[in-house]
Amino acid sequence: MKFVALFGPPGCGKGTQAARLKDALSVPHVSTGDMFRDHKARQTELGVKVQQLLDAGQLVPDSITDAMVRERLGREDVATGVLLDGYPRNVSQADELLTILSDLGKELSAVVAIDVPGDVVRARLAKRADEQGRGDDKDPETVNNRLVVYEEHTAPCVPHLESKGVTVHHIDGVGSVDEITSRILGALGIS
Numbered sequence: 001m002k003f004v005a006l007f008g009p010p011g012c013g014k015g016t017q018a019a020r021l022k023d024a025l026s027v028p029h030v031s032t033g034d035m036f037r038d039h040k041a042r043q044t045e046l047g048v049k050v051q052q053l054l055d056a057g058q059l060v061p062d063s064i065t066d067a068m069v070r071e072r073l074g075r076e077d078v079a080t081g082v083l084l085d086g087y088p089r090n091v092s093q094a095d096e097l098l099t100i101l102s103d104l105g106k107e108l109s110a111v112v113a114i115d116v117p118g119d120v121v122r123a124r125l126a127k128r129a130d131e132q133g134r135g136d137d138k139d140p141e142t143v144n145n146r147l148v149v150y151e152e153h154t155a156p157c158v159p160h161l162e163s164k165g166v167t168v169h170h171i172d173g174v175g176s177v178d179e180i181t182s183r184i185l186g187a188l189g190i191s
């Protein structure tokens, strides 16, 4: 079973790597950021509720996020594996993920943490704002919020999950896209 959670600060290349890894692992890619952006674009009830938080770079409340992930992980297409991207984002969500998986009779196989220095991610986010025009990349204050939220709330999930017995792979995220993909696949024992 391949239940893998991907961690890394905004702008670390997580989305790019996730797209490649899901093919290598042959599992669906579940990105909570993509799910929320999709709700926002469709202006669903959830989308309307969360759009201001997304635009400010703040976390959506756990109750909303946990329920969305629990529903998603209960579906058939992720019965044998999933690549989680953007969840968990704080220690409470990390515990909830372990509970959700255990309720489903599954367990978290591994965590992959992509490590990139702060100044590198800031430069990459500025470039992405120009190229893709993603709302939450444009405003420096929002970018800064996302980095602070990552450091304060999300990064601690990695040692927390490790302390619960989950295998953690730290990957150096500085290098070419191909190099980083092969580092991750090597760590996961897929080549």
Ligand code: ADP
Binding pocket: 009, 010, 011, 032, 033, 034, 036, 053, 054, 055, 057, 058, 059, 060, 061, 065, 085, 086, 087, 088, 089, 093, 136, 146
């Ligand atoms: P980034 O590239 O900044 O890591 P994502 O695409 O993963 O961004 O997420 C974008 C936004 O969606 C976050 O800034 C946050 O508002 C919301 N979000 C995504 N995942 C979660 C989560 N697990 N808990 C709370 N909010 C989330």
